[in-house]
Amino acid sequence: MMVTPDTARTPGDDVSDRSPQDSDAVWTRPDFPDSSTWTVVLSEAERAEIVDAGRADGLDPSRLFPTLRSRCEEWAHTLSAGCGFVLLRGFPVDELGTEQTERAYLALGAMLGTPVGQDREGSVLTHIRDERITRTDPTVRLYRTRERQDFHTDGSDLVSLLCLSQAQAGGESLIASSAAIYNEVLRRRPDLLEVLYSPMPWDRNGEEPPGQPPYFELAPLNDIDGAPRLFYISWYIRDSQRHPEAPRLTAGQLEALELVETIANEPRFHVEMVFEPGDIQILHNGRILHARNAYRDHPDLDQRRHLLRLWLTARNFHGVAEPLRSGIPSRSANDGPAATR
Template identity: 30%
Template structure:
């Protein structure tokens, strides 16, 4: 009896606008300034939210949001909107307005009871290997919107890396390690075992999702039927971590109150610098809101729960 084996993937260098390093970019590549008329339209939406009234149509903002969707899917993979009055009407109105904007981009996904999640500054991590591993946003969605309501002057910057540029640098250093990162590995997510590769290309569409901690958690608490990690996966993860830590690759942003940062987590990896907080927790020097969005043109190659 012949046993069929799946051919190993044959990675190729990634190209296109979403493959960048920090030195390649200027603010014009990612900043989307908003004019006074568009800002006034959101102001009206915030005022309606404060009065618990239906939001007005965002006719002037709609073309800007359509451009944002294109930037996330086929452009740099991220952008920042500046000039919107999100921070002028209180957190509740900002949450409602953020949800309205998200509905223009796609389908907002529920979090713990609400699509909009409160994030505040993350306490310093302890020592050890877990702290040394970069922690990126790995939400199962096509876009993440992070709204800044407050950001202390001494807050750490927000770091973004191009997953395509990371891919290419790993390929340059060690093709065998890159091949390991194309192989699905079991990871533990929401208590369930799921196979997933870091890098995938399906129908010509590149996507990347880095979940080292979830993979190692599955390896230390094996589930029935789970295969052990391949011998080359941990060294491949170590190389990936080293590449992600390269200062030349990472773009550092310092959002201002009212700024809205949007990124496609399958093309751009953002370091986690914030932690989820309950809505009734005391105010913090760093106040953000997160909205996860499913979009019409999805790079998710495996059906994942919303």
């Protein structure tokens, strides 16, 4: 199966007419001198609304968050038309039980978009923690380990992470502007833009629907609403080569993948976030690449690093190409890519 968005460019298209992107979505590390420039601290009144939402089982969702709804509109604008990311600080994990935390987090996320499935079971909340396993093959998803995850995107318009507890050491989140990376690829190697606009094979990691091939094809770069959007998980592309029937990656394709990773990992192209319990990081997948450093966990499993992840399809904008913005199809679905970390 080849995923071909309506706005995808055809392999061989001339990219000589491409020009640098110029918007608030183009940024580098010097644009954010310290963490205060990206952090929104929730007020006590806003925290109280979240607590009420967590304890209000069965309450009409439209009656929740009377004050926070206007703030969510500001965050949505930053995500869709601004820098593409926000860090909320102060979600009251210290005042809510496990089920209440999940209920409040889902309700808060639902103001920004519709939660979508993150695995073949259709789970809309994923627990991100080290399961004491090793990634011995591509069917073991990296979030279940302590290993580093290089820069990538997720399978939805928005991805949100709520920190419940920190690692003993490491685990920092790194984020980079995909538009700034696009501009740098254009500056250094404009010939590789054409390569990134051409389809590449992606491993489905054993989550393919019955009767479907174990890989699909998709170009990492697609134009959406007149702007290039980078949907990128390099290890999914490289892992596709374990399937003999998948197209072989060319030297140019491998070089293009390496260039994206090289640029994103240069210090001036990314910012580093250290999560504290109660922090919520929200990213626009069409504008932001994110990575995670390897980490060392606490010996006590109850104290290990623990995040809750939400994938959201935004209501008012398209972050990534169809059909990728709708998460992973459930086992009942007939088809669709499983392009997630």
